[in-house]
Amino acid sequence: MVMPYTQEDIDQWAECMARCYRMAGIEEGKTIQITPSFGLFNGGFGFYHGARKAGLFVIPTGAGNTPRQIRLLNDFQVYALMGVVSYGVRIMEVLEEERGELPYLKVAMFGAETFSDAMKEKLQNGLGIEVFDIYGLTETGGVGTTGMDCPFHCGIHIWEDQYIVEVIDPDTGQVLDDGEKGEIVFTSLTRKALPVIRFRTGDISRVLSRDRCECGRTHLRIEPITGRTDDMIIVKGVNFYPRQVEEALLSIPGVRNHYQIIIEDVNGIKDVHINVEADRGVTGFMVEKRLKEVLGFSPKGDVFSPGTLPRHEGKEVRVIRKDREEE
Amino acid sequence: MVMPYTQEDIDQWAECMARCYRMAGIEEGKTIQITPSFGLFNGGFGFYHGARKAGLFVIPTGAGNTPRQIRLLNDFQVYALMGVVSYGVRIMEVLEEERGELPYLKVAMFGAETFSDAMKEKLQNGLGIEVFDIYGLTETGGVGTTGMDCPFHCGIHIWEDQYIVEVIDPDTGQVLDDGEKGEIVFTSLTRKALPVIRFRTGDISRVLSRDRCECGRTHLRIEPITGRTDDMIIVKGVNFYPRQVEEALLSIPGVRNHYQIIIEDVNGIKDVHINVEADRGVTGFMVEKRLKEVLGFSPKGDVFSPGTLPRHEGKEVRVIRKDREEE
Known part of the structure; x- marks a missing residue:
């Protein structure tokens, strides 16, 4: 905005x-x-x-x-x-x-x-x-x-x-x-x-x-x-919605439909890790660059071969939240 | 300053x-x-x-x-x-x-x-x-x-x-x-x-x-x-002297005395590339991180094994300037 x-x-x-x-x-x-x-x-x-x-x-x-x-x-x-x-x-x-x-x-x-x-x-x-x-x-x-x-x-x-x-x-x-x-x-x-x-x-x-x-x-x-x-996510002062990540990923030629947004929440401070399946030739650099353009920061993440990310039955689990409290 | x-x-x-x-x-x-x-x-x-x-x-x-x-x-x-x-x-x-x-x-x-x-x-x-x-x-x-x-x-x-x-x-x-x-x-x-x-x-x-x-x-x-x-060098709006690069490099454990600062000047716009000899275990990331701390920006550069950078007779040539004019 x-x-x-x-x-x-x-x-x-x-x-x-x-x-x-x-x-x-x-x-x-x-x-x-x-x-x-x-x-x-x-x-x-x-x-x-x-x-x-x-x-x-x-x-x-x-x-x-x-x-x-x-x-x-x-x-x-x-x-x-x-x-x-x-x-x-x-x-x-x-x-x-x-x-x-x-x-x-x-x-x-x-x-x-x-x-x-x-x-x-x-x-x-x-x-x-x-x-x-x-x-x-x-x-x-x-x-x-x-x-x-x-x-x-x-x-x-x-x-x-x-x-x-x-x-x-x-x-x-x-x-x-x-x-x-x-x-x-x-x-x-x-x-x-x-x-x-x-x-x-x-x-x-x-x-x-x-x-x-x-x-x-x-x-x-x-x-x-x-x-x-x-479902808005706030990481490092930047707001975004999971759908923005999806749109960004799918705009990269060779990126497939399966991805994971893993949000780790330690006492309320969030860190985000984005995994995606893609054809050979799609590099982590390409994915990171596109995500940075759209989100305004570089999340961590990895590129996987098609078919190697875990599947779930029923509704696809794309946003995974890991909350933990540290002492 | x-x-x-x-x-x-x-x-x-x-x-x-x-x-x-x-x-x-x-x-x-x-x-x-x-x-x-x-x-x-x-x-x-x-x-x-x-x-x-x-x-x-x-x-x-x-x-x-x-x-x-x-x-x-x-x-x-x-x-x-x-x-x-x-x-x-x-x-x-x-x-x-x-x-x-x-x-x-x-x-x-x-x-x-x-x-x-x-x-x-x-x-x-x-x-x-x-x-x-x-x-x-x-x-x-x-x-x-x-x-x-x-x-x-x-x-x-x-x-x-x-x-x-x-x-x-x-x-x-x-x-x-x-x-x-x-x-x-x-x-x-x-x-x-x-x-x-x-x-x-x-x-x-x-x-x-x-x-x-x-x-x-x-x-x-x-x-x-x-x-x-x-001999002040201005790259991307940041000023520095070759001696600052030398001090930064030599403050990294395992870095040797031989290095090169290659300044390419295309119609007055400078780009800098820093090569250095170092012991096994010194990574490009470590060198880049230290240089960024000292200079305020990340120059390009490579880490070489001891003895592999070219030697010169007499006064060591450490700052190499390559000027060219593009049309």
């Missing part, structure tokens, strides 16, 4: 993000590292514009090269780290391999992927920091536009002066009572180029409280997002 | 870039595509801030995925393309392979790498556009800060209200007369966080004219940069 912005929309985004920074205790003059690149994935822009509004010192590293990211975190004595959840996990892994430390880092704001409490705990311990769960959808304007948890970590505060939030029954569309689980729906009050009215997010949550929070804020709180109403 | 910016510095950069856009005839409301990612390479930021100052509609694509870049250029009827020179070449190649067309694209601003008149001509014909040669160094604040050629293409106008420009003899430091070739030196008049005083760029050029240009501008004009005083 295409998300257009007017100057006012960028200002509104910056305002929402600046609130998130302050809510995480990141005061003026503090140093932050922004790990998403600024390109077609819009996350980097939100972190950046908000940081300028909040008067922060920005190290804009872009994605990748984790050992260098760690070096920069320490060289610039970075106070807060911004990124997608799975990149936080990657930094933690490299830190363990290198037996490194991040003595200056105190806070991270992770978003764009759902993550379990277990994963949050693991990241907090592994990186030695406080982790905030930032929320926002491209359709509402991007990262941080809808809200974040406060230092009391008792749910996601929603910016009710910017968006009306409702929880509905995904089947009937009926608005549900507070406390009942359903689909989150947003109506934007202040966006110009592409305002949304009762936008169905596909995210499952519930209203936890409309009372004043211990932090003093009166914006209502919802449960952190951990489920979806549809 | 680290380049810090205050808010005023970003405004100054935006002002310089906005002038470049207007000089290229890119009026308010026109659509531009920015191909550098916004990360540690700062080019994307300059194009972006200038575009907002100039009131342009920005498609921020980031680097890579050239077929998608071409699709976006056409889908959004993009008027002007921004990037490093070698990425312009890449787009031209893919366009030829795909027998594609860019009917809406009229202008490109390419920078960060020197390019010959022959290459400029080739890009203009291959892409069917007018090409501008944008100039600016990280040390002066980034792309576009020092100047660009105007629609009369009679040299690079230097923003003399922002920078003092001098041409010196690189050996003696003496200021040269107009018309004499030497090293370009800049003094910034308006930068705050890191002003430079008589910064030696290493770029070779000469003052062409201080007269009022046919375009009406009175900023002096220098010859486009095509040479350097030192």
